[in-house]
Amino acid sequence: VRLVTPAAEQKGLILDVNIDDALPTTIRGDGLRLRQIILNLLGNATKFTLHGGITLRVRPISSESAGGAALLIEVEDTGIGVAPERRAAIFETFVQADATTAGRFGGTGLGLPISARLAELMGGRLVLDDADRQGSRFVLSLPLVACDEDEARIPIRATEAITTVNPLCPDMAGSPPRILVAEDHDVNQLLITAMLRQLGYEPSIAADGAKAIAMVKTARAEGQPYALVLMDIQMPVMDGPEATRRLRGEGISADELPIIALTANxxxxxxxxxxxxxMQAHLAKPVTLAGLDGMLSQWMRRASVAAPITSPRTVQPSARVRALYEVRKGEALQTLADMVxxxxxxxxELDHAAGMLHKLAGTAAMFGEATLGDAARALEDGITEWSSETRIDQIRSAIDTICKAA
Structure with a gap:
């Protein structure tokens, strides 16, 4: 839910979450697939709702088809809805409710066929409530099988997973946990390294996805595996998602090596x-010390020798890091000025500029320039989203905003 909250708040939408107290604390199921379906439904609801709000309801129900009990997850919105004649088609591959929707809302909503298929693989079903109403109501039903905390720590078949509030982590054998940071931007490399050391971890840097794969395999072969990977999404040579797919293809599971996405978007x-x-979760840039600490604490148990977390709760960039940031910022601003x-x-030229803007958007707030970071992110998005008729004028205006913020 927290991943779509910023977009909902920006549009003035009310995001309501209602989870029934009757639900068990821990259930058996595929947590990765379940998160993907819910995120897709909430993302579509946010994208296609202009006014009003979005409601997420989670509750148990009796179900003969599910063998006694089912988990019911509903996502309801007050958005544009789906025309009656199109409701049967939206779960078909490459079909959208309205051909003009992508142009109006900047997306396709084509994740529904994938979500429906994932639901089927988990023994459940995803449907659109066809009652006439304002907006849409999607209903996901899955078999509900409760388990206790001890059972949640027992490995199960590869096709299953345990959805629990306390994910497992490798045994750190009393040494500082080793964290691999796959990140190509030198400023972020220094910032995240400083944060990890302050939190009591031992960081290593890989400048692209291919190097990350090599370092993971080498560390594993030497008997000193990484406890977790912080994986940037946009990198040269090989991006984060492709590197993750290849690591999973090597048989390195999420239980052995959690991978957390890092991205400015x-x-x-x-x-x-x-x-x-x-990947298992997502951490938005600019990364904060508190956010990083919370994410790592969620996905691994800290080793006993790790330093306790004391004040300050933030990392102040060193003079060296700040000077490097100013150099990179200057390069980005010069690139934009030359284009104009x-x-x-x-x-x-625009692809090159977008790469520099992406890095600026992910670091500016760490140096007290959040407005600049937001302006950089807006232009980065606009380069790919603005229509061709007004694109150049909008780019010029956005560059002017960035220069003023700098």
């Missing part, structure tokens, strides 16, 4: 792609 589609690739001066807005 916390959009539902991006996060869903990360989960589909085999020369009037060159080809796809090649």
């Amino acid at each position: 916390a959009y539902a589609d991006d996060v869903s792609a990360c989960l589909t690739a085999g 001066k020369c009037g060159q807005f080809s796809d090649v």
Whole structure:
């Protein structure tokens, strides 16, 4: 839910979550697939709702088809809805409720066929409530099998998983847990390394996905495996999702090596792609010390020798890191100024600028320039989303906003 909250708040939507107290604390199921379905439904609801709100309801029900009990998850919104004549088709591959929707809302909603298939693989069903109403109501039903905390710690078949509030982590054998950071931006490398050391971890850096794979395999072969990977999404040579797919293909499971996505764009589609690739969670840039600590504490038990977390709860960038940030910021601003001066807005120039903007968006707030980071992110998104008729004028205006914020 927290992944779509910023987008909902930006649109002024009310996001209501109602979880029945009768639900057991821990259930047997495929947590990765379940998260992907819910994220897709919430992401679509947020994307296609202009006014009103979104409601997520989770409750147990009696069900003969599910063998006695079922988990019912409902996502209801006050958005554009689905026309009656299109309701039967939206779960078909490559079918959208309205051909004009992508142009109006900047997305396709084509994750529904995938979500429906995932529900079937878990023995459940995803349907659209066909009652006439404002907006849409999607209902996911799954077999409900409770288990206790002890059972949640017992490995089960590869096709299953345990959805629990306390994910497992490797035994750290009394040494500082080793964390691999796959990140190509030198400023972020230094910032995250400083944070991890302050939190009592031993960080290593991989500048791209291919190097991350090699380092994971080497560490594993040497008997000093990494406890967790922080994986940037956009990297040269090989991106984060592809690196994750290959690691999972090598038989390195999530129980052995949790992988947490790092990206400046916390959009539902991006996060869903990360989960589909085999990642376990998402941490938005700019990374904060508190956010990093919370994420790592969720996915692993800290070793007994790890330093206790004391004040301050933030990391102040060193003079060296700040100077490097100013250099990278200056390079990005110069690139934008040169585009405007020369009037060159080809796809090649814009792709290059988007890469620099992505890095600026993920670091600026750490240096007290959150407004600049937001402006950089807006232009990065606009380069791919703005229509061709007004694109150049919007880019010029966005560059002007960035220069003023800098």
